[in-house]
Amino acid sequence: MRVQQTWRWFGPKDAITLQDVRQAGATGIVTALHHFPAGVAWTPAEIAARQEEIARGSDGALSWSVVESLPVSETIKTQGADLKAHLEAYRTSMEALAEAGLQVICYNFMPVLDWTRTDLHAPMRHGGTAMRFDLVTFAAFDMYILQRDGARDDLPPYVQAAAEARFAEMTEAEKLTLSQTVGAGLPGSVDQWSLDGLRQAIAAYDDVDADRLRQNHIDFLSEIAPLAERLGLRMCCHPDDPPFDLLGLPRTMSKASDYAAVLEAVDSPAVGMTLCTGSLGARYENDCVQIARDFAPRIHFAHLRNVTRDTDTVPCSFFEDEHLGGQTDMVGVVAALMDEEARRRSEGRSDAEIPMRPDHGQEILSDLGAGMQPGYPAIGRLKGLAELRGVMAGLEARTR
Ligand SMILES: [Mn+2]
Secondary structure, eight states, X not given: XXXXXXXXXXXXXXXXXXXXXXXXXXXXXEEOOTTSOTTSOOOHHHHHHHHHHHHHHTTTSOEEEXXXXXXXXXXXXXXXXXXXXXXXXXXXXXHHHHHTTOOEXXXXXXSSOSOOOSEEEEEOTTSOEXXXXXXXXXXXXXXXXXXXXXXXGGSOHHHHHHHHHHHHHOOHHHHHHHHHHHHTXXXXXXXXXOHHHHHHHHHTTTTOOHHHHHHHHHHHHHHHHHHHHHHTOEEEEEOOSSSSOBTTBOOOOSSHHHHHHHHXXXXXXXXXXEEEHHHHTTSTTOOHHHHHHHTGXXXXXXXXXXXXXXXXXXXXXXEEEOTTTSSSOHHHHHHHHHHHHHHHHHTTOTTOSOEEEEOOOOBXXXXXXXXXXXXXXXXXXXXXXXXXXXXXXXXXXXXO
């Protein structure tokens, strides 16, 4: 099998062991030093410690193949005070990672939240659960729990009315769960958060509109691209999740034209895309097969996941479907990635192998009630990876 099959592991605190990962059939680990706050440089000692943990825990079978994420601080995204120090810390981390042999670094450029859902365990017809984003429920949070100024103006009228009715029906326990669910999408290093803290984080973007955020992203990449090239690193930006504006904050990595703008502005082989079909797929006009083909030479990492949207609108509600079950043509995406690998190999490129991982999984069988990281159960991901491996084997057999 060609495409490198990887698995996200959250470090020693992860309930899923490295031996479990071996049994799932992955050969590479995707992880990060989640205990470092954004803006603080990662140290060689801590990077080496994580590499040793992975080697020891897997009897040498697994190694750290992709960094996800090296977080970009809010200071860098808004170009706030201390920008220079934060850029310097980022470059220091890049140098330490390259020194340790790591080459692929995933990041995102979303304001405030890393990802957003309204239900971490929505029941599926088969008895398992999946993560879901419901536009009306999220609007109820925005308008009535967060009570954000201007929330109403950012929402279509039919969503406002439905959100009012939804909120009126919610119990106090449901309101608390909803707040915690939204809070789960804050970056990993944020243990404690509050509605006031969220309001403050949003206020930092008062003067940052979409054009400004896009320019700040280009500025950031311009600052780090020369170093990434020199170190042989491949930086890859994960798309916005979901790929539309939330909480009145701009999002500028939601569709193909967004990637085109940034990747053309910083035209370096060291700067590219994390193809996340689950994130991009929540926007109906994103054709993930076409995106995979159009951006193929700059795809450095792939997250394979599928969604089913309630409506073909932007924004929309959606849930995380089975890997081969949603609205994205997953076989077409995998075929595009395998074609790109063959093309790179024919050019003799050292980065011919594109690491991929099953991005999220539904909770099934013993996952149910096991309390694992939202979206990252053992069995659901094992099933997703096995299905994707089957797709790869089938495609490979057809070309023989
Ligand atoms: Mn993803």
